[in-house]
Amino acid sequence: MSYQGKFRVWRGDDSGGALEDFTVEVNEGEVVLDIIHRLQATQAPDLAVRWNCKAGKCGSCSAEINGRPRLLCMTRMSTFTEGETITVTPMRTFPIIRDLVTDVSFNYTKAREVPSFAPPKDLAPGEYRMQQVDVERSQEFRKCIECFLCQNTCHVVRDHEENKEAFSGPRFLMRVAELEMHPLDTADRVDQAQEEHGLGLCNITKCCSEVCPEHIHITDNALIPMKERVADRKYDPIVWLGNKLFKR
Amino acid sequence: MARAEIAARTLRTDRWWLPPLTTFVGLLLISIYAAFRTFQGDYYWVDQYHYLTPMYSPCLTEECLPAASHFGQWFPALPGFLTPPVIIIPFLLGFRITCYYYRKAYYRAAWASPPACAVAEPHSKYTGETRFPLIAQNLHRYFFYAASILLLINIYDAILAFGTGLGLGNIILLANVALLGAYTLSCHSCRHIAGGRLKHFSKHPVRYWMWTQISKLNNRHMQLAWASLIFVCLTDLYVALVASGTISDLRFIN
Ligand code: SF4
Ligand code: SF4
Ligand code: FES
Ligand code: FES
Numbered sequence: 001m002s003y004q005g006k007f008r009v010w011r012g013d014d015s016g017g018a019l020e021d022f023t024v025e026v027n028e029g030e031v032v033l034d035i036i037h038r039l040q041a042t043q044a045p046d047l048a049v050r051w052n053c054k055a056g057k058c059g060s061c062s063a064e065i066n067g068r069p070r071l072l073c074m075t076r077m078s079t080f081t082e083g084e085t086i087t088v089t090p091m092r093t094f095p096i097i098r099d100l101v102t103d104v105s106f107n108y109t110k111a112r113e114v115p116s117f118a119p120p121k122d123l124a125p126g127e128y129r130m131q132q133v134d135v136e137r138s139q140e141f142r143k144c145i146e147c148f149l150c151q152n153t154c155h156v157v158r159d160h161e162e163n164k165e166a167f168s169g170p171r172f173l174m175r176v177a178e179l180e181m182h183p184l185d186t187a188d189r190v191d192q193a194q195e196e197h198g199l200g201l202c203n204i205t206k207c208c209s210e211v212c213p214e215h216i217h218i219t220d221n222a223l224i225p226m227k228e229r230v231a232d233r234k235y236d237p238i239v240w241l242g243n244k245l246f247k248r
Numbered sequence: 249m250a251r252a253e254i255a256a257r258t259l260r261t262d263r264w265w266l267p268p269l270t271t272f273v274g275l276l277l278i279s280i281y282a283a284f285r286t287f288q289g290d291y292y293w294v295d296q297y298h299y300l301t302p303m304y305s306p307c308l309t310e311e312c313l314p315a316a317s318h319f320g321q322w323f324p325a326l327p328g329f330l331t332p333p334v335i336i337i338p339f340l341l342g343f344r345i346t347c348y349y350y351r352k353a354y355y356r357a358a359w360a361s362p363p364a365c366a367v368a369e370p371h372s373k374y375t376g377e378t379r380f381p382l383i384a385q386n387l388h389r390y391f392f393y394a395a396s397i398l399l400l401i402n403i404y405d406a407i408l409a410f411g412t413g414l415g416l417g418n419i420i421l422l423a424n425v426a427l428l429g430a431y432t433l434s435c436h437s438c439r440h441i442a443g444g445r446l447k448h449f450s451k452h453p454v455r456y457w458m459w460t461q462i463s464k465l466n467n468r469h470m471q472l473a474w475a476s477l478i479f480v481c482l483t484d485l486y487v488a489l490v491a492s493g494t495i496s497d498l499r500f501i502n
Contacts, residue, residue: 014250067259095249131450155362160374183448200378207365228440235386
């Protein structure tokens, strides 16, 4: 079963661009990335798109389909009706390079700002045996494929470019949480999360969790637990009073 | 380097405005009902069957019906339009307002920050929960403690009402505290305090077990938030209808 599908694809670069209309063949079982590839092969050989695995595992093909942040390779054409016009645009939050390709280096900068795992200095290799229950929480976060759809959707930076400096975004606040929950990590991540990674900017409206293709419960399992740790440390009136009175 | 030039506020084609609208209307209706009942100052106690609405419990001021004041009357009669619940409502409201789920709900529905995912918010500046007044959301756990005490009192009231026999009202009061209990237990602060704050689960097997159980409930926190909120209102309505003589309680025993 195939039909002629209607598409609107954003074309352009950092000097400007617009949505361009296409009519393309759609076959049974295809995903949006297949259509983009057919466009390249037939009508728009210079259309830029980033992809690698076509299996939802490399996190390269992030874009927005009918305004919803999605992986191009994991969005089935069968979720749309044949008459519907499907709009494909690049991620909004990051600077555009060309067509569907954005410059995601914001995320690499933020990744570098998270200090790495810090085990106790005197711990010899092989000395510690990890229990399953102690790594379970971080294993969920490890499913991340770094597609940066969460970073793209988070309104803190999507709607407010000026917050990019102060805010690391859900992906990297989750990384901070992962290290904080590690039984051997000795670094002080709680103050860092609030002061340096902008945890307070998150208003837990859960769009990161909504768009994550790995269905990681970013807000419930990483961001809120970090907010609770900050509350332990900073907003516990008894601790606060003690600190005021005795200056630590 | 600039972002892709796309003028539309959103390109979403689904009815993204429906969930925030539903939430807004739902919260508005419940607030109106709760405000009306708070300031009505009557029909909160059914003397015959010892039903006390959770909205007036504990009833701590001198204008309370003496039989409804299970814990005594600590405060003098309140002046003007003030009614007994104004003493406990700051805690109940504070608990719900600072709840992580309700925050999400009203930030989206009432403040449009953001109205829905990938729909631009109308505000030009955004500081999240970093400064006053929203930084006070961090006090949630203290409201959790206060609400837990009020919950225990509601449970006590519900048990006390069994002293006169058994009616539909008893079942309703019991279901109400069950739902409130599940909502309170599923709280993110509760989950954190019970075990979430530990780094080393394997060293604390009991707290780890509690954390896993609370986590299961926590997955349903949104549903429990709505179910318990609506049911409190229904419980109150039932007590009000029986107390005012509009309907009579359906009795099973006595
Ligand atoms: S929950 Fe927080 S981090 Fe996630 S999208 Fe919302 S504001 Fe951003
Ligand atoms: S957390 Fe989810 S949405 Fe965010 S980068 Fe990882 S896989 Fe993508
Ligand atoms: S191409 Fe790898 S995730 Fe889509
Ligand atoms: S998070 Fe909702 S009650 Fe605590």
